[in-house]
Amino acid sequence: xxxxxxxxxxxQVKDDVLVLGSMVEDAVMGSVDALxxxxxxxxxxxxxxxxxxxxxxxxxxxxxxxxxxxxxPMAHDLRVLASTLEIISELERMGDYAKGIANIxxxxxxxxxxxxxxxxxxxxxxGVDMLHRALTAFVNEDIETARKIPVEDDVVDALYNQIxxxxxxxxxxxxxxxxxxxxxxxxxxxxxxxxxxxxxICERTVFIATGELTEINDTDNEFWHPHKHG
Amino acid sequence: xxxxxxxxLISRNQAALSARRKIVNAVMLxxxxxxxxxxxxxxxxxxxxxxxxxxxxxxxxxxxxxxxPLGVAGFGVLNAIEGTLVMTLLACVFAIPPGVLAAFYAxxxxxxxxxxxxxxxTDVLSGVPSIVVxxxxxxxxxxxxxxxxxxxxxxxxAILMLPTIIRTxxxxxxxxxxxxREGSLALGAAEWKTSLSVVFxxxxxxxxxxxxxSISRAAGETAPLLxxxxxxxxxxxxxxxxxxIAQKQNxxxxxxxxxxxPADSLPLTLWKYASQxxxxxxxxxxxxxxxxxxxxxxxxxxxxxxxESRKRALQG
Amino acid sequence: xxxxxxxxxxxxxxxxxxxxMAIKNLSVFYGKFxxxxxxxxxxxxxxxxxxxxxxxxxxxxxxxxxxRMNDLTASARMEGEIILDGENINASGVDVVDVRRRVGMVFxxxxxxxxxIYDNVAYGPRLYGIHRKNDxxxxxxxxxxxxxxxxxxxxxxxxxxxxxxxxxxQRLCIARALAVEPEVILMDEPASALDPIxxxxxxELMHDIVKDYTIIIVTxxxxxxxxxxxxxxxxxxxxxxAGQMIEFDETxxxxxxxxxxxxxxxxxxxxx
Numbered sequence: 001x002x003x004x005x006x007x008x009x010x011x012q013v014k015d016d017v018l019v020l021g022s023m024v025e026d027a028v029m030g031s032v033d034a035l036x037x038x039x040x041x042x043x044x045x046x047x048x049x050x051x052x053x054x055x056x057x058x059x060x061x062x063x064x065x066x067x068x069x070x071x072x073p074m075a076h077d078l079r080v081l082a083s084t085l086e087i088i089s090e091l092e093r094m095g096d097y098a099k100g101i102a103n104i105x106x107x108x109x110x111x112x113x114x115x116x117x118x119x120x121x122x123x124x125x126x127g128v129d130m131l132h133r134a135l136t137a138f139v140n141e142d143i144e145t146a147r148k149i150p151v152e153d154d155v156v157d158a159l160y161n162q163i164x165x166x167x168x169x170x171x172x173x174x175x176x177x178x179x180x181x182x183x184x185x186x187x188x189x190x191x192x193x194x195x196x197x198x199x200x201i202c203e204r205t206v207f208i209a210t211g212e213l214t215e216i217n218d219t220d221n222e223f224w225h226p227h228k229h230g
Numbered sequence: 231x232x233x234x235x236x237x238x239l240i241s242r243n244q245a246a247l248s249a250r251r252k253i254v255n256a257v258m259l260x261x262x263x264x265x266x267x268x269x270x271x272x273x274x275x276x277x278x279x280x281x282x283x284x285x286x287x288x289x290x291x292x293x294x295x296x297x298x299p300l301g302v303a304g305f306g307v308l309n310a311i312e313g314t315l316v317m318t319l320l321a322c323v324f325a326i327p328p329g330v331l332a333a334f335y336a337x338x339x340x341x342x343x344x345x346x347x348x349x350x351x352t353d354v355l356s357g358v359p360s361i362v363v364x365x366x367x368x369x370x371x372x373x374x375x376x377x378x379x380x381x382x383x384x385x386x387x388a389i390l391m392l393p394t395i396i397r398t399x400x401x402x403x404x405x406x407x408x409x410x411r412e413g414s415l416a417l418g419a420a421e422w423k424t425s426l427s428v429v430f431x432x433x434x435x436x437x438x439x440x441x442x443x444s445i446s447r448a449a450g451e452t453a454p455l456l457x458x459x460x461x462x463x464x465x466x467x468x469x470x471x472x473x474x475i476a477q478k479q480n481x482x483x484x485x486x487x488x489x490x491x492p493a494d495s496l497p498l499t500l501w502k503y504a505s506q507x508x509x510x511x512x513x514x515x516x517x518x519x520x521x522x523x524x525x526x527x528x529x530x531x532x533x534x535x536x537x538e539s540r541k542r543a544l545q546g
Numbered sequence: 547x548x549x550x551x552x553x554x555x556x557x558x559x560x561x562x563x564x565x566x567m568a569i570k571n572l573s574v575f576y577g578k579f580x581x582x583x584x585x586x587x588x589x590x591x592x593x594x595x596x597x598x599x600x601x602x603x604x605x606x607x608x609x610x611x612x613x614r615m616n617d618l619t620a621s622a623r624m625e626g627e628i629i630l631d632g633e634n635i636n637a638s639g640v641d642v643v644d645v646r647r648r649v650g651m652v653f654x655x656x657x658x659x660x661x662x663i664y665d666n667v668a669y670g671p672r673l674y675g676i677h678r679k680n681d682x683x684x685x686x687x688x689x690x691x692x693x694x695x696x697x698x699x700x701x702x703x704x705x706x707x708x709x710x711x712x713x714x715x716q717r718l719c720i721a722r723a724l725a726v727e728p729e730v731i732l733m734d735e736p737a738s739a740l741d742p743i744x745x746x747x748x749x750e751l752m753h754d755i756v757k758d759y760t761i762i763i764v765t766x767x768x769x770x771x772x773x774x775x776x777x778x779x780x781x782x783x784x785x786x787x788a789g790q791m792i793e794f795d796e797t798x799x800x801x802x803x804x805x806x807x808x809x810x811x812x813x814x815x816x817x818x
Binding site: 407409410412413414415416417418419420423427428431432543544 | 613615618643644646647650651653655657658659660661669670673674706708709719722723726
């Protein structure tokens with residue numbers, strides 16, 4: 001088959017995306033774990049690890065630019081490369097969420113957690129699991145799976161609402177806890193956004209296969225067809 | 231760097247092979263050069279010999295005077311020169327237009343019945359001996375007219391020129407890239423216009439070369455003229471024109487005088503003089519040969535120069 | 547993704563009012579051999595339509611149908627309609643000479659006549675009876691301006707057309723075609739024999755003149771088709787070695803999200 005080299009290079013890029021993905025997954029799980037255990041050293045490591053994530057993202061971006069410039073990708077190939085650019089951008093921001101959680105951990109310093117973390121780790125686990133499956137679906141261009149994942153975001157949203165209400169109760173009962181509540185709320189917010197971005201990755205996977213960019217699991221059901229404008 | 235098996239295999243014989251290659255090269259080059267020189271020998275020998283033998287008899291009178299009594303100086307072969315020119319010109323007029331048109335047809339429609347017949351006939355005609363052609367024209371024209379003439383001579387030469395003209399013109403036309411034709415047709419030009427304005431000019435250089443080839447051959451034809459033009463010691467075109475004007479004759483009458491009487495030509499004169507028992511005539515025949523050779527050379531040179539200058543103008 | 551592998555006849559992209567030419571059910575035969583099978587295509591006015599496809603799929607044969615150049619091949623026979631401004635030019639009694647004036651052609655290898663640059667461009671107008679010096683001067687200058695060659699040759703119009711470089715010769719041929727003010731210009735791989743810079747120049751030229759002309763271009767260079775055209779037609783040969791129209795759509799669709807798998811395979815280079 002023609003373009004064997006090109007095919008190999010695309011596969012290589014996809015493998016690198018998986019590597020970036022697992023770096024992000026580890027960062028998120030690690031940052032939440034460090035927060036749970038109040039391990040400031042581990043949090044510091046997460047911060048350093050973010051630099052590696054950024055570096056990896058730019059490496060992959062560089063490879064993509066070279067492929068686009070030298071291989072004149074069309075149609076399906078073009079959609080793969082263009083979508084990969086988007087996806088690594090999403091992954092990099094998801095890594096920033098882990099960094100944010102680690103930062104909060106460090107800023108809390110000696111302060112105790114307002115409450116033991118139960119729902120937060122659950123959010124993290126759910127989000128990371130969604131990401132893992134979404135990236136696998138991306139690599140395999142499995143639109144069936146990609147279409148099914150975003151709905152699980154509702155679970156993460158529900159957990160976030162629960163945490164929010166719980167923290168509000170704390171603050172109403174004792175206004176002095178507002179700072180600590182804020183920090184935890186921010187952590188939960190990061191994890192909620194993390195799961196949202198997984199949906200974007202799934203939408204890109206569907207785009208690669210069909211050429212149509214649709215919002216999956218959007219309550220307003222917005223439909224945008226790239227070729228039906230004007 | 232490790233050597234591959236192939237490199238090992240060839241390294242064994244490197245030196246010997248290299249030496250052998252050089253020797254064979256040198257031998258072949260020398261052989262080719264020597265044989266080339268050998269092939270050139272006849273050419274230069276002939277030219278040299280003719281110059282040598284004929285050079286001494288050449289003077290101005292030779293070119294501008296009619297033949298006179300043997301042994302008397304101051305006479306020439308003007309009749310032969312003019313005869314050659316007139317008959318060659320006539321032959322061109324007879325042969326070139328039909329030849330070129332026939333070539334156009336054969337090149338454009340090679341597979342039609344007419345095209346096939348044309349090409350076959352051309353090949354056959356080119357194989358007919360020139361003396362047979364002379365005999366044919368004798369039977370057809372000379373006997374009918376009752377006398378020999380330059381007209382008959384020119385006709386005979388034309389028939390001999392025809393196959394060469396058709397063949398070379400056809401080949402040159404076929405060499406013109408078809409895309410040139412298409413370019414003209416795509417603009418809306420008709421077939422004939424395309425042939426005339428585009429294909430013909432593109433092939434012209436080669437066609438002209440073909441003409442000149444046949445002309446030089448034609449100038450040297452002897453056998454056909456034996457039965458057609460015969461020979462005429464008093465053939466003087468200029469004098470005919472002048473006297474014709476003086477006698478108030480019109481163009482056709484003058485032309486008639488020029489063409490309708492027996493004429494001489496250089497090869498014919500050469501043959502005549504060379505077969506006579508007088509050493510002076512034999513000497514003169516060498517001079518005639520020289521004149522003929524110079525004439526042909528001149529035609530070739532002019533042709534070359536003209537074609538080259540046209541080529542250069544085209545390449546820009 | 548749609549995986550149409552069946553041999554389906556694509557729809558004609560509407561009979562929009564701005565269609566300049568159309569081909570309906572065209573089949574071209576060389577003797578008994580069918581080179582094109584039931585081709586349908588519509589060409590929009592003042593747009594560039596590209597015809598792409600693997601070697602030997604009949605692109606050039608299709609192009610040459612538009613100006614009836616296939617007639618020059620003795621054994622060629624065209625069945626079907628070729629419509630120019632609503633009239634079928636493949637009918638008997640049609641003045642082919644006039645068709646060829648209205649539908650001009652530029653060839654793959656530049657083919658300037660062995661004449662001066664001026665006479666090359668003036669050849670066409672002279673065919674149609676224009677002989678006055680002033681008129682010809684005007685036409686020659688205008689055409690050479692349109693093909694972006696004027697500045698380079700204005701001082702040497704008397705020089706032979708063959709003295710120009712390859713790219714210049716091709717622009718000369720374009721000027722020659724424009725000199726008779728055609729309505730449609732057919733280009734058969736116009737830049738394939740040229741260097742990259744000359745190629746881009748020709749593409750620029752196409753963009754500049756398309757507002758006054760309709761252009762149909764055959765090219766085996768996909769990137770060129772993608773860069774230059776508004777519509778693209780994809781052709782391929784079927785099992786009987788006859789050329790077929792596989793897909794015909796806006797260029798951006800063909801190259802970002804084609805509907806037929808064979809088109810996809812061709813534009814991504816998986817099949818050539």
